[in-house]
Amino acid sequence: MKSIANLTAKFAFLLIPLALIMNRADAQNKKQERDAKQIETIKKIMESKAFVFEPDYMKPLRGGGKTIVTDEYRIRVNPDSLFSILPYIGQAFNAPYNGAKDELDFMSTDFEYYVVDNGKGGWDVTIVPRDHRELRKMLLSVLPDGKATLHVTSNNRDAISYTGTIEPTNKG
Numbered sequence: 001m002k003s004i005a006n007l008t009a010k011f012a013f014l015l016i017p018l019a020l021i022m023n024r025a026d027a028q029n030k031k032q033e034r035d036a037k038q039i040e041t042i043k044k045i046m047e048s049k050a051f052v053f054e055p056d057y058m059k060p061l062r063g064g065g066k067t068i069v070t071d072e073y074r075i076r077v078n079p080d081s082l083f084s085i086l087p088y089i090g091q092a093f094n095a096p097y098n099g100a101k102d103e104l105d106f107m108s109t110d111f112e113y114y115v116v117d118n119g120k121g122g123w124d125v126t127i128v129p130r131d132h133r134e135l136r137k138m139l140l141s142v143l144p145d146g147k148a149t150l151h152v153t154s155n156n157r158d159a160i161s162y163t164g165t166i167e168p169t170n171k172g
Contacts, residue, residue: 055162060090090158
């Protein structure tokens with residue numbers, strides 16, 4: 001009788017770790033499925049040319065970075081238009097005259113858009129506004145989780161980088 005009780009206890013002792021391992025494997029499979037779905041969603045957003053980049057931090061070429069604490073700044077990309085309103089800190093080579101708008105606050109309807117899989121699970125997007133001659137280009141590096149870095153080069157200012165997130169334009 002004791003041997004059956006010992007055998008049952010040993011069997012239960014083996015079942016508990018096995019159940020924990022199976023539970024952990026199931027959780028990992030669910031996480032991998034969520035990650036794969038998120039990667040596919042971000043990929044579709046990049047290819048559709050319809051997204052919003054919302055920055056949360058900016059880093060000029062010279063000096064320290066600064067956290068962006070408001071949600072009023074963004075870049076909205078649509079297949080037929082580009083809308084940018086971004087803050088700027090850094091060195092300008094030419095001051096705007098006659099009350100000209102900031103060169104990072106603009107709308108463009110004539111721009112080049114290239115998206116490339118960077119081979120590391122993310123995407124590199126190059127945007128070149130043709131109807132905005134002060135701005136050279138915007139390079140957006142997007143990670144599979146939707147986090148992104150935007151690097152802006154200009155003819156009249158030092159370069160600046162922003163970190164933030166990508167969201168679809170039709171986000172509810």
